Amino acid sequence: MLDGAEPSVLDVKDLKTVFKTRRGEVHAVNNVSFHLKAGELLGVVGESGSGKSVTMMSLIGLLPSPPAMVKGGQVMFEGQDLLTATDEQLRAVRGARIGFVFQDPMTSLNPVFNVGFQVMEPLRKHMGLNKKAARKRAQELLELVGIPDAERRLDDYPHQFSGGMRQRVMIAIALACDPKVLIADEPTTALDVTIQAQILELMKDLRDKLGMAVIWITHDLGVIAGIADRVLVMYGGQIVEHAPVRELFANPKHPYTRALLETVPSVTGDRAERLRVIEGQPPMLTAQPNACPFRARCDKAFDRCQRENPARYSVGPIHDVACFWNPDTGGARDV
Amino acid sequence: MFDDTSRKTLVTVRGLKMYFPIRTGLLRRHTGDVKAVDDVSFDIYEGETLGLVGESGCGKSTCGRVVLRLYDPTEGTISIDGTDISTQGQGALRKMRPVMQMVFQDPQASLNPRMTVADIIGEPLVEHTKLKKAERLDRIYDLMDAVGLNRDFANRYPHEFSGGQRQRIGIARALALNPKFIVCDEPIAALDVSIQAQVVNLLEELQEEFGLTYLFISHDLSMVRHIADRVAVMYLGKIVELAPRDGLYTAPLHPYTEALLSAVPEPDPVAHDTANRTILQGDVPSPANPPKGCNFCTRCPRVMDICHHEDPAFREVQPGRFVACHLHNS
Numbered sequence: 001m002l003d004g005a006e007p008s009v010l011d012v013k014d015l016k017t018v019f020k021t022r023r024g025e026v027h028a029v030n031n032v033s034f035h036l037k038a039g040e041l042l043g044v045v046g047e048s049g050s051g052k053s054v055t056m057m058s059l060i061g062l063l064p065s066p067p068a069m070v071k072g073g074q075v076m077f078e079g080q081d082l083l084t085a086t087d088e089q090l091r092a093v094r095g096a097r098i099g100f101v102f103q104d105p106m107t108s109l110n111p112v113f114n115v116g117f118q119v120m121e122p123l124r125k126h127m128g129l130n131k132k133a134a135r136k137r138a139q140e141l142l143e144l145v146g147i148p149d150a151e152r153r154l155d156d157y158p159h160q161f162s163g164g165m166r167q168r169v170m171i172a173i174a175l176a177c178d179p180k181v182l183i184a185d186e187p188t189t190a191l192d193v194t195i196q197a198q199i200l201e202l203m204k205d206l207r208d209k210l211g212m213a214v215i216w217i218t219h220d221l222g223v224i225a226g227i228a229d230r231v232l233v234m235y236g237g238q239i240v241e242h243a244p245v246r247e248l249f250a251n252p253k254h255p256y257t258r259a260l261l262e263t264v265p266s267v268t269g270d271r272a273e274r275l276r277v278i279e280g281q282p283p284m285l286t287a288q289p290n291a292c293p294f295r296a297r298c299d300k301a302f303d304r305c306q307r308e309n310p311a312r313y314s315v316g317p318i319h320d321v322a323c324f325w326n327p328d329t330g331g332a333r334d335v
Numbered sequence: 336m337f338d339d340t341s342r343k344t345l346v347t348v349r350g351l352k353m354y355f356p357i358r359t360g361l362l363r364r365h366t367g368d369v370k371a372v373d374d375v376s377f378d379i380y381e382g383e384t385l386g387l388v389g390e391s392g393c394g395k396s397t398c399g400r401v402v403l404r405l406y407d408p409t410e411g412t413i414s415i416d417g418t419d420i421s422t423q424g425q426g427a428l429r430k431m432r433p434v435m436q437m438v439f440q441d442p443q444a445s446l447n448p449r450m451t452v453a454d455i456i457g458e459p460l461v462e463h464t465k466l467k468k469a470e471r472l473d474r475i476y477d478l479m480d481a482v483g484l485n486r487d488f489a490n491r492y493p494h495e496f497s498g499g500q501r502q503r504i505g506i507a508r509a510l511a512l513n514p515k516f517i518v519c520d521e522p523i524a525a526l527d528v529s530i531q532a533q534v535v536n537l538l539e540e541l542q543e544e545f546g547l548t549y550l551f552i553s554h555d556l557s558m559v560r561h562i563a564d565r566v567a568v569m570y571l572g573k574i575v576e577l578a579p580r581d582g583l584y585t586a587p588l589h590p591y592t593e594a595l596l597s598a599v600p601e602p603d604p605v606a607h608d609t610a611n612r613t614i615l616q617g618d619v620p621s622p623a624n625p626p627k628g629c630n631f632c633t634r635c636p637r638v639m640d641i642c643h644h645e646d647p648a649f650r651e652v653q654p655g656r657f658v659a660c661h662l663h664n665s
Contacts, residue, residue, distance in 0.1 A: 002461075047527040162618040192390035192554065194615045197598035201614055219528055222600030226607040245604045263532040265561040267584060267599045268606070272538070275532040275561060281497050282527070 008035035008076075009180050010212050012057075014072035014283070017058045020066055023286060028054045030237040030289045032073075033312075037183065041207060043228030043245065045221060049282050051237035052217045060098055061090050075148040078180070095211050096305065097125035099174030103186040105166035109158040115142075115169050116154030122176040141172040146202055164195035168202070180206075183314045185217045188335065200227055221264050225249060229317070233257050236283045236293025239312065253321040255300045300325040313334075345516055345548050346379035346402065351411035353394075353401045354625060357623060369623045371397040373572035375411075376649065379516070379631040384542065384549040386580070388556055388595070392619055394572040396440075399518045399552045403435050404428055413654060416515060430461030433463050433512035440521035442501035446493040450481075452504055478507040481544070499530035503537065510541065518550045535562055556599050560584055561653040565655075568592045571630040572622050574649060577657040588658040590637045629661065637662060 001084065002266065017029035029051045036042050037288075046052045057063045057073050059082060075082040102108040108119060119138040123129045129137060135154065145168040147189035158166055167187060174182055184203070188196040197205055204227060216227060224231055224245065231248045233241040233256065241254040252258045262276035280297040292298070295305040304324050312320040313335055326333040352375075353366035371394040379385045389395045401408050404420050413421045415435055420428060437446035446455055456475050460466055466474065476486050480505040493501055502522060509517050519538065523531040535558060541547060553559050560580060561564055566576040566590065576589040587593045594613045600606065615634050620626055626633050632642040641661050649659040 029506075048528060164618060192619075193556070193598040193620070194390060194594060196600070196617075197612065197614050200600070220600065221602040222530075225602050225604045226600045249602070249604050260529065263529055263603065264602050266601055266603070267557045267558040267560055267596055268601065269603075271560060277532045277536055277538055278529040281499070282529075 003028050007038070009037040009078075011074075011076040012055075012059065013074045013076075015055060015058060015075065016071040017054055017068060018071055019068050024142045025286070027285050027287075027289050028068075028237050029058060032231055032234075032237075032239055034239065034242065036213050038180075038213055039207070039211045040215060040229045043224040043226060043231040044215060044217045044234060045053055045219065045224050045231060047219055047282055049285070050234040052234045053185050054237075055234070056185060056215060056217060059183075060094050061085075061087075062094075092126070093175035095122050095174075096177040097180050097286065099177070099179035099182045101167070101174050101182065101184040101187045104190050105170050106158070107165060108170060109166060111158055112156050114157050115161070119154070119169065119173050119176060122173060126177045129234070137176070138172075141176055142169070144174045144175070145169075145207070146198075147172075156189055162195075163191055164198060167191060167195075167199055171199075171202070171206070175206065175212075178210070179212055181213050181215065183215045183217075186219070187216075187218070188223065189218070195222070221261065233260075237285055237289065238293055238309075238322060240294065240323070241321045242312065243316070245315065251316075251319075253319070253327055254294075254323050255298045255325065255327075256294050258327070291296060292322075298325075304332065338393070342380040342383075344378045344620045345381040345416055346550070347414045347481055348378070348402060348414075349376045349412045351375045351413065352397070352409040353397055353406055354409040356428075367623055372401060372408075372573045373622075373625075374649075375569075375572075375574050377574060377577055379550060381548055382542070382546055384551050384562055385565040386559035387552045387569060388554060388559050388566060388568040389548060389569035390595075390619060391623065393569045394622065395552050395554075395569050396520050397541065398569065399550055401439070402550065403437055403518055422632055427509070433459075434514055435516045435518070436507050436509035436512070436514040437625060438502070438509050438517060438519045438522045441525050442498060442505050443525075446501060448493055451490050451492055452484070455493070455504060456507045456511055459508060459613075463512055464532055475570070478510055481510065482507045483539065493511050493617065497530075498526050499533055499592050502534050504527065506534075506537065506541070510545070513545070514547070516550070518552070520552045521554070522551075522554070531558065538562065545581060556596060560569075568595065571619060571625055571631055573659065574657075575631065579655055582653075582656060588652065588656065588663055589631075589660050590635050590662070591631050594634075594636070629659075 013033050015032045017030055019026040019028055019088060032055050044052045058070050070083055073083060116138055119141055120134040123134040123137055138154060139150045142153060147153055147165060147168055188199050218224060228245045231242050232239050235256050241257045252261055259278045263278060265275060278297055283293050290309055291307060292305040292310055295301045310322045310324050312322045313333060314320045324333050351372055353372040354370055355368060356365050357367040358364060359366045375398060387395045400406055402413055408421055412419055419429060420431055438557050449471055453475050453656050456478055457471050460474060484503050523534050526534060551562055563580055565579050566583045567574045576592045587596055592617045597612045613636055617634050620633055628644045628648055629642040632638050639661060647659045647661045647664060649657055651657050652663045
């Protein structure tokens with residue numbers, strides 16, 4: 001699944017998104033490049049404001065413009081650059097070839113329509129099914145995501161579902177047109193742990209069954225460890241580290257990733273007397289991105305980090321890191 | 336460390352019930368109750384942190400609030416530092432307030448946006464002490480130092496601060512009157528991972544410095560393992576298990592505790608592949624209409640006949656370990 005021979009379904013190159021504000025431009029996404037292979041689960045991890053959601057929203061033109069502006073880059077999906085596509089072309093992709101699941105299932109479902117209508121909507125719009133066929137498919141979808149008594153529940157309204165069940169409905173809608181790529185933006189953050197565990201199992205199961213590629217955005221390293229094949233770590237609007245999940249947790253190279261892994265307590269394993277702390281605050285992103293975004297909080301930073309923004313240097317077969325410091329030698333990277 | 340005889344009990348809660356009435360129809364007749372907290376008993380020893388964990392809607396926040404008498408309990412007694420506060424009038428209660436304070440979940444919502452930081456931290460001092468203005472300002476500066484806020488920011492407003500700094504303001508306000516007991520209601524839930532550790536370390540440092548006692552309410556089991564000395568697990572208004580931290584995390588007795596712990600995703604990909612996880616089916620039932628018998632019987636992987644008609648008693652099964660489950664009723 002991770003070898004380089006397979007073609008990518010989604011290829012993002014040098015994506016740049018800025019927000020125009022009264023205080024100047026905010027560089028929310030800065031030169032982000034990544035690819036996604038068929039059937040793989042790519043985890044994107046970062047704190048709030050690190051640019052993980054904005055990156056995904058930029059891909060498929062979901063950001064309101066103004067204030068947002070995609071300033072450059074290329075997003076190749078099925079032979080088409082999504083950044084230059086017309087609105088009409090984008091509409092044919094969104095919800096059909098690329099599905100979405102958002103964080104809060106209450107605000108992303110429409111409270112005045114029943115669930116059946118909302119699951120059937122993409123089926124009728126994108127696949128041209130008639131009402132009867134769409135209803136039958138909608139019932140199958142609800143069964144697929146594990147909603148009991150699916151036929152009857154099609155006529156229920158979102159408020160009659162619990163949080164976990166609503167998120168299952170959202171997943172059913174996203175899967176309706178058999179998408180090639182599913183983007184899940186913090187889909188379990190608003191849910192309780194026992195419900196989160198249910199949804200994670202469901203997603204792994206569905207991915208194996210349907211063979212779609214998934215981008216899973218989260219701030220929870222535990223979730224990433226359990227679900228992802230490959231991981232992008234984002235900080236300050238940039239990808240700072242990229243590696244397969246086991247490699248990332250066993251052998252993190254970026255000072256931010258290393259610190260982040262140490263700040264998170266666990267329910268098993270050793271218990272530290274004091275938690276490791278990353279001092280300071282995340283950066284504001286209003287300055288031109290011509291220095292490392294992590295420099296102010298980094299205990300390894302030296303002068304070059306203040307003057308230059310590191311590129312992503314390869315440190316293994318599928319492992320790269322945007323940092324001038326080399327943890328293996330303990331000194332500056334030879335670049 | 337948990338030797339009951341050598342440690343002083345600061346907070347004693349017995350048979351605490353908090354029911355919110357459901358009123359329906361034109362006459363708003365009382366037709367039922369949401370049993371948010373249903374017969375809960377526990378002690379908190381001086382200087383310790385009791386973690387209170389559970390899923391949303393299990394009544395953990397209500398429990399924290401009613402322990403401070405922010406609600407009037409339906410039944411039961413609460414005594415803090417030797418004083419029974421469960422039936423006290425508001426006047427007497429007010430005299431008790433300096434002893435017991437609270438840190439709220441959402442630092443954005445719990446700080447008045449029209450007051451400066453100095454006003455916010457100083458308000459309890461105005462209300463409860465007779466300090467002169469200059470003395471008060473000294474105390475405010477001391478508090479800001481204690482929680483790691485720059486004194487120069489005293490005249491700024493809450494919106495000028497980040498989430499972690501706002502939570503520090505909330506903590507400074509709670510500390511203003513030298514309390515003995517602080518209820519921390521999900522103090523880190525709204526913060527980013529890297530900021531959570533800063534706030535948790537601050538709470539621990541302050542505890543050591545001022546000898547504070549915490550009731551730490553959280554849904555984050557890994558953070559509770561870090562900060563708490565003993566942990567109580569709530570499910571649908573009841574405490575199902577209460578035990579010293581290490582015992583609870585290594586050998587949980589109640590099937591719900593076990594399921595809850597196994598549902599926490601570990602930040603370790605290798606552990607995920609080998610873990611034998613218990614995934615609970617279904618959702619938490621409504622506290623307005625809890626199931627007959629044990630509250631957990633609808634989701635319990637080890638349910639027995641007796642669980643459907645008899646509510647298990649909450650009892651001490653090993654020294655210091657309490658559990659409410661028929662599996663341990665031999």
